Structure formats: C-alpha cells, structure tokens
Amino acid sequence: MIGLGVGLLLAAIAFMTVGAKGSWDFVLPFRGTKLLAMTLVGVAVAVSTVMFQTVTDNRILTPSIMGFDALYLLLQTFLVFTIGSARLAAVDGGVRFGGEVAVMVTFGVMLYRWLLIGARRSVHVLVLAGIVLGVLFRSLSSFMQRLIDPNEFQVLQDAMFASFNSFDRSLVWPAAGLLAVAVSVAWGLRRRLDVLLLGRERATSLGVDYRRTVGLVLVVVAVLVSVSTALVGPIMFFGLLVANLAYRIAGSHRHAVVMPAAALLGVLALVAGQTVLERVFAFDTALAVIIEFLGGIVFLALLVRGEKR
Amino acid sequence: MIDVLDAVKTYGSVRVVDGVRLTLPAGGLTSIVGPNGAGKSTLLSLIARLLEMDGGQVLVDGLDVTSTRSDVLATRIAALRQENHLTSRLTVRDLVTFGRYPHSKGRTTPEDLEHVARALEFLDLEPLADRFLDEMSGGQRQRAFVAMVLCQDTDVVLLDEPLNNLDPRHAVAMMERLRAAVDELGKTVVLVVHDINVAAHYSDHIVAMCDGAVMVEGSPREVIRPEVLSSVYGLPVEVHEIAGRPHATYFPPGRPSVTFSIA
Numbered sequence: 001m002i003g004l005g006v007g008l009l010l011a012a013i014a015f016m017t018v019g020a021k022g023s024w025d026f027v028l029p030f031r032g033t034k035l036l037a038m039t040l041v042g043v044a045v046a047v048s049t050v051m052f053q054t055v056t057d058n059r060i061l062t063p064s065i066m067g068f069d070a071l072y073l074l075l076q077t078f079l080v081f082t083i084g085s086a087r088l089a090a091v092d093g094g095v096r097f098g099g100e101v102a103v104m105v106t107f108g109v110m111l112y113r114w115l116l117i118g119a120r121r122s123v124h125v126l127v128l129a130g131i132v133l134g135v136l137f138r139s140l141s142s143f144m145q146r147l148i149d150p151n152e153f154q155v156l157q158d159a160m161f162a163s164f165n166s167f168d169r170s171l172v173w174p175a176a177g178l179l180a181v182a183v184s185v186a187w188g189l190r191r192r193l194d195v196l197l198l199g200r201e202r203a204t205s206l207g208v209d210y211r212r213t214v215g216l217v218l219v220v221v222a223v224l225v226s227v228s229t230a231l232v233g234p235i236m237f238f239g240l241l242v243a244n245l246a247y248r249i250a251g252s253h254r255h256a257v258v259m260p261a262a263a264l265l266g267v268l269a270l271v272a273g274q275t276v277l278e279r280v281f282a283f284d285t286a287l288a289v290i291i292e293f294l295g296g297i298v299f300l301a302l303l304v305r306g307e308k309r
Numbered sequence: 310m311i312d313v314l315d316a317v318k319t320y321g322s323v324r325v326v327d328g329v330r331l332t333l334p335a336g337g338l339t340s341i342v343g344p345n346g347a348g349k350s351t352l353l354s355l356i357a358r359l360l361e362m363d364g365g366q367v368l369v370d371g372l373d374v375t376s377t378r379s380d381v382l383a384t385r386i387a388a389l390r391q392e393n394h395l396t397s398r399l400t401v402r403d404l405v406t407f408g409r410y411p412h413s414k415g416r417t418t419p420e421d422l423e424h425v426a427r428a429l430e431f432l433d434l435e436p437l438a439d440r441f442l443d444e445m446s447g448g449q450r451q452r453a454f455v456a457m458v459l460c461q462d463t464d465v466v467l468l469d470e471p472l473n474n475l476d477p478r479h480a481v482a483m484m485e486r487l488r489a490a491v492d493e494l495g496k497t498v499v500l501v502v503h504d505i506n507v508a509a510h511y512s513d514h515i516v517a518m519c520d521g522a523v524m525v526e527g528s529p530r531e532v533i534r535p536e537v538l539s540s541v542y543g544l545p546v547e548v549h550e551i552a553g554r555p556h557a558t559y560f561p562p563g564r565p566s567v568t569f570s571i572a
C-alpha cells in the first residue's frame with residue numbers, strides 16, 4: 001500500500017512537471033485538471049468493479065462487461081440521432097452531463113436489479129446476459145449510426161473512446177462531488193461487503209439484509225460508472241485489470257484494504273500511462289487503447305486459467 | 310423454542326415442504342431424518358429464513374422469521390448449509406471471525422477474539438487456524454464452517470449434514486461436542502443427518518420426514534422401530550438392541566449383515 005502510494009506520488013509529480021514548457025501559471029492548472037479527472041476515473045472504476053465483483057460473487061465480470069459501456073454508446077447515438085449534434089452541442093455541458101448520469105443510473109440500476117436480485121443465476125448465465133445485452137445495445141446504436149448524417153457520425157465517434165485530452169473541463173468539479181458521495185457510501189458499506197463475500201445464504205444468516213444491501217451497492221456502482229463514463233467515455237477492461245491486481249496485492253479479503261488498493265492502482269495506472277503516452281509517444285495513441293490491450297489480455301488469462309468464480 | 314406452522318415451499322409445481330407443523334422445545338438435540346428429497350434441508354432453510362416461504366409461519370422464540378429484522382435474528386439463530394464453496398480466499402481464522410459479525414458488526418473486539426479462539430479449540434482447529442480454506446480437505450473445511458456457526462453464539466443452531474466429509478473419529482467428536490453444547494450451554498441444536506444410528510444415539514428427539522411432510526416424530530425409541538423406518542425409507546430395516554440401545558441395520562440379506570454404528 002505504501003509502495004503504491006509513493007509510486008502514485010512520483011507518477012503525479014512526473015505527470016505535472018516533465019516536459020513542461022512555458023508559464024507554470026498555465027501548465028499547473030491545465031495538467032492539474034487532467035490529473036484530477038484521471039484520479040476520479042481511476043477511483044470510480046476501481047471501486048465500482050470491486051463492489052460489483054463482490055456482490056456477483058465472481059472475478060471476471062465488471063459493470064462494463066455487463067453492457068454498461070454499450071448502454072452509454074446507445075445513449076449518445078440516440079441523442080445525436082434524435083436531437084442532432086448541432087443542437088446537442090448547444091445544450092449546456094452541465095445539463096447534458098446531469099441528464100446522461102441520471103439516465104444511465106436509472107437504466108443501470110434497473111438492469112442489475114433485474115439480473116442479480118431476483119432469481120439466483122449462475123455466473124455463466126450472467127456473462128451470457130451481459131454479452132447479449134451488449135450486442136443488443138450495440139446493434140441498436142449501429143442501426144441508428146447508419147441512418148444519421150456522416151458528419152454527425154464523426155461527432156459521435158469522439159464519444160466512443162475514453163479520452164483524457166478532450167473532456168469537458170467544467171464538469172470535473174461536479175463529477176468530483178458526485179463521486180465523493182458515492183465513494184463515502186461505498187466506504188460505509190465496507191464491512192457489510194466483507195460479509196457478502198461469503199455468499200447470499202451465509203450473509204443472510206449473519207444478519208445482513210441481502211436485498212437491501214445489494215440494492216444499495218448496485219446504486220453506488222451505477223453512479224460511479226455513470227459519472228466516470230459521462231466524464232471521459234467508456235473504458236471496458238480497465239476495472240477488471242485493477243481489481244484483479246488489487247486482490248493479489250492486498251493480501252486480505254477485507255474491503256477496507258482491497259478498495260483503497262484498487263483505487264490507488266487505478267489512479268496509478270492512468271497517471272503513469274498518460275505520462276508515458278504524452279511524453280514518450282507524443283500523443284500518438286490513446287491511453288484507452290493501451291489499457292484495453294492489457295486489460296483484454298488479463299481477461300483472457302483469467303478465463304483460460306479457469307477462475308470462473 | 311421453534312414453532313413451524315403449516316410451512317410450505319414450492320419449486321414450480323412441486324411442493325418440497327408441504328404444510329409442515331412442528332414444535333421443537335428449547336434445549337435439546339433434534340435430528341431430522343428421511344430419504345433424499347424429503348424436504349429436510351429446505352425445512353431447515355425455512356426455519357433459518359434463508360429461503361422465502363410460500364405459506365405458513367415459523368416462530369423462533371416467538372419471533373416470526375419472515376418479519377423480524379435479519380440482524381436481530383442473527384443473534385438468535387445460526388445456520389450451516391450443506392454447500393461449502395467460497396469464491397474468495399480466506400483463512401480458517403478469517404472465516405470463524407465472520408461468525409462474530411452479528412455481535413461486532415465487523416469491528417472485532419478482544420471479546421470476539423476470545424470467542425473465535427474458543428470455537429477453534431472446540432473443533433480442534435488451532436493447528437489449522439491460519440491455513441487457507443481452499444488448501445484444506447473437505448472434512449477440515451466442514452469443521453471450519455461449523456466453528457463459524459458456533460462462534461455466532463446463538464441459542465438456536467441449525468446444521469445441515471454437519472457430518473459431511475468427516476471420518477468416524479471426527480464425526481464422533483463433532484456429535485460429542487454438539488451434545489456438550491446442548492447439555493452444558495443449554496443450546497437448541499437441530500441437525501439434518503443421514504446416518505440413522507447417529508440420530509438414534511445422540512438425539513433427544515427425532516423427526517422423520519417423507520415427501521415434504523413430517524411422518525413420525527418422537528424420542529429415538531419411538532422412531533427407531535422397524536415398521537417406522539421401513540416405511541420412511543421404503544427399504545426393509547431391522548432394529549436390534551445392542552448394549553441397551555436400538556440400532557438399525559438396512560443391508561439386504563444374502564451377504565453378511567453389517568451393523569453400521571459409530572458408537
């Protein structure tokens with residue numbers, strides 16, 4: 001944990017200072033906002049993935065794999081399709097952000113409650129349901145994308161990949177506020193989450209109100225994922241990567257250790273990755289591409305090693 | 310004191326528990342016996358509020374298990390289910406400490422640690438306390454889960470086949486400990502067991518179930534009778550008196566008959 005903290009501090013300093021040219025008055029706030037955005041996304045994705053994996057009792061499913069990213073894409077496409085990019089661009093950033101978060105939280109909570117709280121389902125059924133929903137959302141999106149003007153499509157394409165270079169800077173603080181609330185609720189749930197690791201029956205037997213607790217966890221997860229996605233865009237395998245690294249590193253099952261470890265790892269991966277990207281590759285590629293590449297490999301490795309539960 | 314009033318549980322069109330009416334007195338060890346699919350485990354889960362009932366009512370010390378808050382019930386009933394799989398990697402000590410959750414809410418106190426130490430000692434788990442559960446044998450894991458349930462320190466303890474995977478030595482030790490918990494600590498223990506002779510030897514009360522209903526209940530002498538057991542299991546069962554206790558034998562003639570008894 002201390003090592004992670006130190007590493008993160010070094011990465012943050014490197015990110016803020018390396019290759020800075022020109023006035024510090026410009027560089028510090030400019031990079032500072034970016035750093036804050038990466039911190040928010042890193043924490044949100046890491047914490048939401050750990051919580052989601054605890055309540056679904058598995059280590060390969062994440063909110064994004066369960067169709068959340070596809071839902072975001074569908075929402076963006078639908079907006080461009082119905083309202084049009086020009087009028088959409090005229091909408092106040094804050095209003096649009098708030099609307100997107102509200103819609104995604106509502107849909108996300110409904111979807112997960114339906115999938116997870118009702119009947120008991122095996123992980124395999126959940127994976128399948130996630131894939132089917134993802135395909136459904138993506139097909140609907142691509143159907144609408146075919147119908148819209150090619151220029152509109154270009155606007156839409158920007159929304160398809162997460163980027164820390166082209167997000168709306170005015171949204172960082174409202175997002176930070178929302179995430180702070182969600183993360184503090186998550187922290188308050190940490191001991192009950194530990195008990196949920198034992199599974200539904202044992203948690204009930206130990207006096208945890210399963211439906212209520214899991215319902216609350218899913219709301220927190222939906223808020224975390226929605227805010228981070230609405231801020232920078234979808235990153236599919238990132239959560240999987242940091243959560244599984246955190247389980248290895250933490251050396252404890254307790255969420256009081258695992259959640260902070262995952263959050264630190266998440267932020268560290270984003271900040272270090274972005275520093276390397278900006279200074280070594282000179283913005284030649286997108287950070288999301290690198291993360292998806294590594295995360296995808298981890299996902300496959302977990303599948304092959306048979307850690308299906 | 311456990312009152313089951315016309316409890317019903319259905320899966321699809323099958324009534325797995327079909328209007329069970331049962332009163333179990335406080336204190337004492339009760340065994341539920343019966344063939345596979347008789348609804349024994351389901352009944353136990355209904356009493357422990359781990360399954361939702363489709364009809365009827367269960368009262369534990371006068372508390373309705375469906376309407377009473379789960380955390381209140383957790384200080385009165387502890388339950389062990391058959392399946393003992395876990396996704397996360399826990400040590401025996403971690404698992405047993407979870408048994409204190411209803412009392413500590415996750416903030417483990419020195420008093421909780423004492424309870425944990427006692428439960429580990431009670432089930433002979435001290436040498437294994439820091440081993441990971443996934444690196445242990447089925448029987449050792451079974452004892453760890455029982456230790457967790459006992460650590461919960463409730464008046465009512467429900468155990469679904471606690472002797473699963475245990476060798477004769479550990480099975481006897483387990484039953485002796487449960488007997489001690491009843492006699493010395495005044496607990497109410499309800500078990501699902503398959504070995505009729507274990508039930509006969511250790512129970513104060515035996516409930517025989519068949520097709521989702523209670524067929525017979527009573528003291529071991531009243532239930533361990535050839536005509537009763539034969540109709541419960543659909544198998545000719547003989548009962549012999551050995552050292553002043555009834556023992557059931559159920560192997561078909563033609564081979565040397567074996568008396569299956571642990572005592």
